[in-house]
Amino acid sequence: MSSGTPAVVVDRLTKRFDEFTAVDGITLTIGRGEVVGFIGPNGAGKSTTLRMLCGLLTPTAGQATVAGYDVAREPEKVRQNIGYMSQKFSLYGDLTVRENLRFFAGIYRVRREDLGSRMDFAIRMAGLEGREDVQVTTLAGGWKQRLALGCAILHRPPILFLDEPTSGVEPEARRRFWDLIHDLAADGVTILVSTHYMDEAEYCNRIALINQGRLIALGTPRELKGSRLGGQLVEIACAPLGKALARMSAAPGVLDAAIFGDKLHVVMAEGGLDLAGLRQALADGGIQVGEARAVRPSLEDVFVRIVTRKQDAPGAAA
Amino acid sequence: MYERIAVMLMKEFLQLKRDRWAKFRLVVPLLIQMLVFGYAATFTVHHVATTVLDLDRSQASRALVSHFVASSRFQVVDWAQNQAQVTRDINEGRAVIAIVIHAGFAKDLENGQQAPLQVIVDGTNSNTALIALSYISQIVGLFSQDQAPAMLRTAASAAVPAVSISLEPRPWFNDDLNERWFFIPGVIGTITLLQVVSLTAFAVVREREVGTLEQIMVSPIRPVEFILGKTVPFFLIGLGDVALVSAFGILWFRVPFIGSPLVMFAGTVLFLLAAVSLGLLLSTFSRTQQQAFALNFFFVNPLFILSGFAFPIAAMPAWLQGVTVVNPLRYFLVVIRAVFLKGVGFPALWPDLGAMALLASVMLAASILRFHKSLD
Numbered sequence: 049m050s051s052g053t054p055a056v057v058v059d060r061l062t063k064r065f066d067e068f069t070a071v072d073g074i075t076l077t078i079g080r081g082e083v084v085g086f087i088g089p090n091g092a093g094k095s096t097t098l099r100m101l102c103g104l105l106t107p108t109a110g111q112a113t114v115a116g117y118d119v120a121r122e123p124e125k126v127r128q129n130i131g132y133m134s135q136k137f138s139l140y141g142d143l144t145v146r147e148n149l150r151f152f153a154g155i156y157r158v159r160r161e162d163l164g165s166r167m168d169f170a171i172r173m174a175g176l177e178g179r180e181d182v183q184v185t186t187l188a189g190g191w192k193q194r195l196a197l198g199c200a201i202l203h204r205p206p207i208l209f210l211d212e213p214t215s216g217v218e219p220e221a222r223r224r225f226w227d228l229i230h231d232l233a234a235d236g237v238t239i240l241v242s243t244h245y246m247d248e249a250e251y252c253n254r255i256a257l258i259n260q261g262r263l264i265a266l267g268t269p270r271e272l273k274g275s276r277l278g279g280q281l282v283e284i285a286c287a288p289l290g291k292a293l294a295r296m297s298a299a300p301g302v303l304d305a306a307i308f309g310d311k312l313h314v315v316m317a318e319g320g321l322d323l324a325g326l327r328q329a330l331a332d333g334g335i336q337v338g339e340a341r342a343v344r345p346s347l348e349d350v351f352v353r354i355v356t357r358k359q360d361a362p363g364a365a366a
Numbered sequence: 367m368y369e370r371i372a373v374m375l376m377k378e379f380l381q382l383k384r385d386r387w388a389k390f391r392l393v394v395p396l397l398i399q400m401l402v403f404g405y406a407a408t409f410t411v412h413h414v415a416t417t418v419l420d421l422d423r424s425q426a427s428r429a430l431v432s433h434f435v436a437s438s439r440f441q442v443v444d445w446a447q448n449q450a451q452v453t454r455d456i457n458e459g460r461a462v463i464a465i466v467i468h469a470g471f472a473k474d475l476e477n478g479q480q481a482p483l484q485v486i487v488d489g490t491n492s493n494t495a496l497i498a499l500s501y502i503s504q505i506v507g508l509f510s511q512d513q514a515p516a517m518l519r520t521a522a523s524a525a526v527p528a529v530s531i532s533l534e535p536r537p538w539f540n541d542d543l544n545e546r547w548f549f550i551p552g553v554i555g556t557i558t559l560l561q562v563v564s565l566t567a568f569a570v571v572r573e574r575e576v577g578t579l580e581q582i583m584v585s586p587i588r589p590v591e592f593i594l595g596k597t598v599p600f601f602l603i604g605l606g607d608v609a610l611v612s613a614f615g616i617l618w619f620r621v622p623f624i625g626s627p628l629v630m631f632a633g634t635v636l637f638l639l640a641a642v643s644l645g646l647l648l649s650t651f652s653r654t655q656q657q658a659f660a661l662n663f664f665f666v667n668p669l670f671i672l673s674g675f676a677f678p679i680a681a682m683p684a685w686l687q688g689v690t691v692v693n694p695l696r697y698f699l700v701v702i703r704a705v706f707l708k709g710v711g712f713p714a715l716w717p718d719l720g721a722m723a724l725l726a727s728v729m730l731a732a733s734i735l736r737f738h739k740s741l742d
């Protein structure tokens with residue numbers, strides 16, 4: 049792969065299962081060494097997209113090149129250049145750490161003289177020194193996940209596709225995993241990683257938000273948070289939430305309202321209601337209002353905002 | 367290529383080694399089935415309850431009856447006085463067989479005429495009936511040699527429920543009618559097939575279910591490498607099975623092994639190729655272990671019924687006989703029985719060996735075609 053070509057080029061990529069469209073015309077370009085987060089709820093089409101990029105699923109329409117090779121026409125060339133961690137846990141539980149590494153090294157034909165150093169590297173990376181001969185089933189989730197990553201990079205692929213590598217892992221282990229991702233990126237590895245944890249978006253250079261098979265937003269975390277809301281975000285503690293939501297959705301100057309945990313998040317247009325007016329509107333509806341304050345939007349706010357706007361105006365551009 | 371196959375094999379055997387139950391699962395059912403078939407399911411019958419009605423009361427008739435009394439195959443439970451008593455014995459289940467010697471038996475023998483002997487058989491258990499009849503024809507045969515030049519003719523008539531009995535000569539290659547000898551080679555083929563097909567199918571499907579298959583498919587491994595890595599272990603296990611069970615049959619049950627080990631080996635190799643290919647093919651149709659189990663149940667169990675193991679293929683309806691043509695077990699049973707009991711070699715067995723080779727290649731090709739490295 050020459051340094052000029054982008055690592056991954058996705059062009060109107062589409063996958064239909066019978067009538068159902070799982071991935072709907074996604075377009076995206078990923079440069080070398082970038083960490084791109086693929087973020088969206090379950091069923092958004094993240095895994096399906098990653099599988100197409102690995103050559104495991106044939107695109108119904110559109111195309112994609114990975115490391116310069118077309119995924120549909122030259123899947124074997126693509127496979128030489130990628131590492132992949134599938135969403136399911138994918139090591140042999142009844143084999144030891146070292147046996148798993150040896151297996152995947154063999155499958156990828158890591159050269160004999162490199163074998164020792166690559167395996168040691170993977171063991172160190174996973175933090176499994178001294179536990180090389182432990183059966184993988186006995187390891188806790190975080191270690192398994194890091195070992196799976198170790199197995200996926202034994203052959204030093206320039207591009208990595210990681211499908212929800214941190215799901216079901218405790219927060220500390222998730223953070224360590226992201227450290228590894230950044231270490232790899234620092235070495236020039238391109239990484240496309242899917243997650244449904246919105247907070248992990250902050251770790252990515254760029255985020256692709258996807259929902260119902262469509263790419264609904266693409267940009268750096270800062271860009272997305274700064275520009276996408278279109279108004280001031282206010283967090284209100286109030287009860288009952290359902291009634292408050294209904295009232296706020298109908299209120300003048302309110303762009304969007306959504307429940308976030310036990311609070312209400314409201315996006316207010318410039319020149320609409322102010323905080324006092326907002327409280328008043330809620331109180332008039334017989335709703336108990338606690339604290340209300342302007343907050344910085346999280347990516348989740350952005351996501352919800354974009355999704356609702358899409359549903360209001362179908363076909364609108366991201 | 368060899369590197370990848372080597373690590374696949376290593377992995378497969380490590381997993382087998384780790385699986386404490388595997389050793390049990392691999393060997394114990396094999397030996398149990400062998401013992402069950404060896405002892406319980408043979409068609410050899412002893413002490414068949416017999417009633418005798420001797421209306422001739424001659425020296426010749428007593429000599430014939432004494433042959434039956436002397437044989438451990440028959441146990442005379444009643445000396446009937448008349449036909450009515452014979453009918454009662456059979457109807458009430460006291461006797462399975464009635465031997466009726468009509469008056470004039472000795473005179474017919476003396477005159478060199480055919481002397482009719484009536485045999486009544488309770489056909490409820492047609493297997494026992496057939497076997498008992500074949501013993502009777504043996505005994506009568508011996509007797510008529512003794513009585514030469516007199517001739518005997520046996521006329522068989524069946525009791526309730528009526529079956530038409532014809533004393534077909536069956537091509538036993540053991541004079542003692544030792545069905546154990548007939549069965550054990552069949553058992554070897556049958557249990558090896560069941561084991562090898564399900565092991566292969568489940569080995570692939572388990573990886574599909576766990577998710578490791580997806581991880582392997584995304585690597586540059588070639589389908590043929592994966593398939594070899596996945597089938598060679600079970601092929602080897604199958605060879606071990608055949609060796610173990612054959613040794614058991616020969617040493618424990620004293621089944622003769624007349625033929626050439628080379629023919630046996632060739633037949634076994636082709637048969638196992640067909641078995642692993644079938645397992646592989648089934649695995650390409652199953653997403654989950656349940657599906658694999660169901661397929662195994664519906665496709666492999668009938669192979670056993672349709673193999674000629676217990677039910678002669680020639681006795682099946684024509685369309686079912688047609689189905690048996692694609693059954694590798696059918697051919698292997700011919701080969702293994704022929705090698706064990708008849709000592710027949712390649713010249714006689716090439717059609718069966720060829721059929722197995724053909725089946726193996728077709729199924730293997732089909733599974734390679736179906737196992738493209740994709741999830742679509």
Ligand SMILES: Nc1ncnc2c1ncn2[C@@H]1O[C@H](COP(=O)(O)OP(=O)(O)O)[C@@H](O)[C@H]1O
Nearest residue numbers: 065068070088089090091092093094095096097
């Ligand atoms: N092989 C398949 N056949 C039919 N539908 C599928 C298949 N794979 C995925 N889907 C559907 O496509 C949608 C997207 O799935 P997926 O890509 O796994 O989402 P995500 O990874 O974002 O959770 C889901 O609704 C899922 O049910």
Ligand SMILES: [Mg+2]
Nearest residue numbers: 094095096135
């Ligand atoms: Mg997914």
